[in-house]
Amino acid sequence: MTQYVGQAMPRYDGIGQVTGTTKYVDDIVLPGMLYAKCLRSPVHKGIIRHLDLSAAERTPGVVGVLTAQDVPGQNIYGASGDQPVFNPDHIRYKGERIAAVVAVDEDTCMEALEKVKLEIEEQEPVFDMFEAMKPGAPIVRPGTTHNLHEYMPGMTTRVIKLGDVEQGFAEADLIIEGRYQTTQQDHAPIEPHVSVAYLDPANRLVIHTVSQCLYFHLSQLVRVFGLPMSQIRYIGGTIGGGFGGKNDIHADHVAGLAALKFRKPVKYRETRREDLRYSGKRGVFVMEYKTGVKKDGRLVANHIKEYHDTGAYGGFSAYATEKCGMFASGPYWIPNILVEAKTIYTNKVVSISMRGFAIINGQSTMEIQMGKIAEALGMDPWELRFINAWRDGDMGASRYIVRGAGALEAMKKAAELAGVQLPAHLMAMSSRRR
Amino acid sequence: MKQQVLTFILNGEEVAVLVTPTETLLDVLRERLQITGPKRGCDDGECGACTVLLDGEPVRSCLTLALTVEGRTVTTVEGLMVKGELDRLQKAFYERGAFQCGFCTPGMLMVAKSLLAKNPNPSRDEIRSYMAGNLCRCGSYEEIIEAIQAVAAGEY
Amino acid sequence: MKKKGVGMSCVLHPTGNKGAGDPSQAAIQLKPDGTFALLVGAVDIGQGSNTILRQFAADALGVPIEKILVSNFADDFAPLCLGSFASRVTLIDPHAVVNAVEDLKRRIREWVANEWEANPEDIEFDGETVYLRGDRERRSMTMDQIAAGANFGGGYNPGFLVGTGAWQPAKFHAHDPETGEMPAVGAISFGCCIAEVEVDTETGVVDVTRLVQVWEVGKAVNPLLVRAQINGGLHIGMGYALTESSYPYWPTEDYAPEKLGDYFMPTFLDYPPELIYGIEEVPHPAGVQGAKGFSEGSSNGPPPAIIAAIHDAIGVWIDTYPATPEVILKALEAKKASE
Known part of the structure; x- marks a missing residue:
């Protein structure tokens, strides 16, 4: 028998990385390849009244332009199926794509984009999610009456409950409240978003992608292109970092549409500036906690109000809001939990997945609560965590059963490595039993 | 834009290539010579992924105008291996x-x-x-x- | 004045999609020279999925790892993998690989049984040797021989020996609309982080001077890569805690960072001068050899540990991420005003 699992060994494909021979998508240069660049909205919210691309199209070196009218399938993509590839009318965030210019090189694209005549009737945007929830706030999604995501028709709050928090607070000796705000963060992989597309000899569309999740994206792309899945050869596998940012389509739709229309290889890549400003981000969460605890340190109730800013479109945000709520009480057994979670639209870039997705928002805030509780109880912060850490068989907020618990084991090891002497009664604890 | 011939030593070998005056060394390496080891991460001199050695000194190839390396020596990651041996x-x-x-x-x-x-x-x-x-x-x-x-x- | 503080955190990270229903597939072929080509769908985003899935395949086959080639270059013939996200690959894809290996073994058994006019159930594997139970002396073949026979025919029967496999943690579950009940969780990993900081009370700048991070990962499939993931997640975690925000507020919303130079990610100099990592293993019942995913989690632990350390240093709880110099100075002013 062999036992390779558990052995430290270098990366199977690592020689490519240290010799610079690993092929990333931007390394693909094909004969006769065209380039695309996008026209983006200069305003945060508004209605396109006039778009004239004729001067851009006449620029020497320009092969043509793309707008919403050039989308053979449906002009929507995104995890929530609500983002236009090219926005034809109602702009929801600054930097939204409106059209693309395709030319022999990127400089020509930029030159042509300067000649576009675009008139937008600017409207008042809303950026703050609490402002967005007020009556009379600017409406982010045209055709709706409010800015809250509906989990089911008419249901704007996702409730997750375990036990009875009111009873839990009645039993508590101490109640600690806290309100926390997390950051809007960019993925910033060193490899920017890029795509290369062309038609193969059988007239099938080939796309070289930086996607982290090919099948997720393929199902979105077939809708945009109006092609059966078998007519797309979606090729990827090795990328220059993703961190969740490449769970969103940034370039494949534009490159693919251009290749289909102009029947030549097309490369579309975002600049670092476009990525930092206009690509999806980790959305801001505001977390309001009310936590009840007994004098001996046992947590007995946790009431969490969660607000998640999804930006201008749905992205993965509703899912993220739910996932955050499921785990926002940390790795602790709390018999009474109530989560009330809302996902709110604003005129900002779309919130998408990012490393630690949704979980970091709950962990990074609940742990501040734990610090405050330890301080208020006059208890060692390690002891508070040891008392409450999950043991096998404990139950989490949405009634999942914890198996293979390991918080205590991780803490013991960390204390040892950090030179923290833990008392014997803590060292004797195990995740296998309470 | 008018193209000019640029001649320099790339990874030990002399190369001559037509470039325009606005092209950066990174553009020439990646797009014209298909030396794709140096990466375009920001095109702004801030990530360092495009770093090459110019006469032995590290430079950001995205901030280096190609014509300024005339007659000079450029080493990229592709030039690190010697006789098939990893550095x-x-x-x-x-x-x-x-x-x-x-x-x-x-x-x-x-x-x-x-x-x-x-x-x-x-x-x-x-x-x-x-x-x-x-x-x-x-x-x-x-x-x-x-x-x-x-x-x-x-x-x- | 520079004030020192230390803080800790204990955090989790779940593996796989909430609600499950997130499958992966794999395929493995016995190549003509007796090696094995493993094809997986997982995207290698730098975490090393190709490397660890090869390790799982070698163990499942019981052959030297050098005999296994791995590719995730998926084109027309492509195993599905929902994606490299949600720290799901290390829990889910190894099952698909092991199932593919079992399928291949079944095919090999049938092929060899046909060759020997024996019952497939009597065919046994011993690493690279296949033999007939009870008659190993006379009836045994190596993978090379099987591969040559199946692929090139000749004196043997032709065959194309490929195994396929798939797996997902559970069928898809939705939340109950009333209670939010949703029990499907693949696995959960646990981390503990201890941060030591120095807060400059004049400038509000926080330096992380020492950081210890331990993750309980079920089974450390490849400790070299586990280490990279623990120390690596700190990058996004430190940025989240102290410097990174892409949302501007001054003078208007239009002034978002537009260059890496004004989006402040940690550099070599910002990383803690003393950085210690540790690995703990509690084998997970749902994982192959106890393995589960954790890699995103290493971003989760540092932020609250750093905030706790700042509290220890200056006596205020920061409640807004990132704790930029401005946030720190405002908190110090508010503290002074309230005293």
Whole structure:
């Protein structure tokens, strides 16, 4: 028998990385390849009244332009199926794509984009999610009456409950409240978003992608292109970092549409500036906690109000809001939990997945609560965590059963490595039993 | 724009290529010569993934106008291997896992090469300072420092 | 004045999609020279999925790892993998690989049984040797021989020996609309982080001077890569805690960072001068050899540990991420005003 699992060994494909021979998508240069660049909205919210691309199209070196009218399938993509590839009318965030210019090189694209005549009737945007929830706030999604995501028709709050928090607070000796705000963060992989597309000899569309999740994206792309899945050869596998940012389509739709229309290889890549400003981000969460605890340190109730800013479109945000709520009480057994979670639209870039997705928002805030509780109880912060850490068989907020618990084991090891002497009664604890 | 002939030594061999005056060294390497080791991470001189050695000194090829390297010597990550053998730094990076996605690695290796050429036995702090202009979003800094130290210590 | 503080955190990270229903597939072929080509769908985003899935395949086959080639270059013939996200690959894809290996073994058994006019159930594997139970002396073949026979025919029967496999943690579950009940969780990993900081009370700048992070990962499939993931997640975690925000507020919303130079990610100099990692293993019942995913989690632990350390240093709880110098100075002013 062999036992390779558990052995430290270098990366199977690592020689490519240290010799610079690993092929990333931007390394693909094909004969006769065209380039695309996008026209983006200069305003945060508004209605396109006039778009004239004729001067851009006449620029020497320009092969043509793309707008919403050039989308053979449906002009929507995104995890929530609500983002236009090219926005034809109602702009929801600054930097939204409106059209693309395709030319022999990127400089020509930029030159042509300067000649576009675009008139937008600017409207008042809303950026703050609490402002967005007020009556009379600017409406982010045209055709709706409010800015809250509906989990089911008419249901704007996702409730997750375990036990009875009111009873839990009645039993508590101490109640600690806290309100926390997390950051809007960019993925910033060193490899920017890029795509290369062309038609193969059988007239099938080939796309070289930086996607982290090919099948997720393929199902979105077939809708945009109006092609059966078998007519797309979606090729990827090795990328220059993703961190969740490449769970969103940034370039494949534009490159693919251009290749289909102009029947030549097309490369579309975002600049670092476009990525930092206009690509999806980790959305801001505001977390309001009310936590009840007994004098001996046992947590007995946790009431969490969660607000998640999804930006201008749905992205993965509703899912993220739910996932955050499921785990926002940390790795602790709390018999009474109530989560009330809302996902709110604003005129900002779309919130998408990012490393630690949704979980970091709950962990990074609940742990501040734990610090405050330890301080208020006059208890060692390690002891508070040891008392409450999950043991096998404990139950989490949405009634999942914890198996293979390991918080205590991780803490013991960390204390040892950090030179923290833990008392014997803590060292004797195990995740296998309470 | 009018094209001019640029002649320089690339990884030990003389090359001549037609370029326009606005092209950067990175443009010429990647798009014209298909030397794709140096990466375009920001095109702004801030990530370091495009770093090459110009007459032995690390430069951001995205900030270097191509015509300024006329007659000079450029080394990219492709030029690190000698007679099919990995450079000691490449071996150390590979065996010690001093990269994850590998996109910043070509730049990291060139800066590290320059560091060891100037200072064969750098301290941990000297490594941190010298490498500080190169970003790694995967966060492999600690492993990179160790790989450089291991090479300096003669382990490779 | 520079004030020192230390803080800790204990955090989790779940593996796989909430609600499950997130499958992966794999395929493995016995190549003509007796090696094995493993095809997986997982995207290698730098975490090393190709490397660890090869390790799992070698163990499942019981052959030297050098005999296994791995590719995730998916084109027309492509195993599905929902994606490299949610720290799901290390829990889910190894099952698909092991199932593919079992399928291949079944095919090999049938092929060899046909060759020997024996019952497939009597065919046994011993690493690279296949033999007939009870008659190993006379009836045994190596993978090379099987591969040559199946692929090139000749004196043997032709065959194309490929195994396929798939797996997902559970069928898809939705939340109950009233209670939010949703029990499907693949696995959960646990981390503990201890941060030491120095807060400059004049400038508000926080330096992380020492950081210890331990993750309980079920089974450390490849400790070299586990280490990279623990130390690496700190990059996004430190940025989240102290410097990174892409949302501007001054003078208007239009002034978002537009260059890496004004989006402040940690550099070599920002990483803690002393960085210690540790690995703990509690084998997970749902994982192959106890393995589960954790890699995103290493971003989760540092932010609250750093905030706790700042509290220890200056006596205020920061409640807004990132704790930029401005946030720190305002908190110090508010503290002074309230005293």
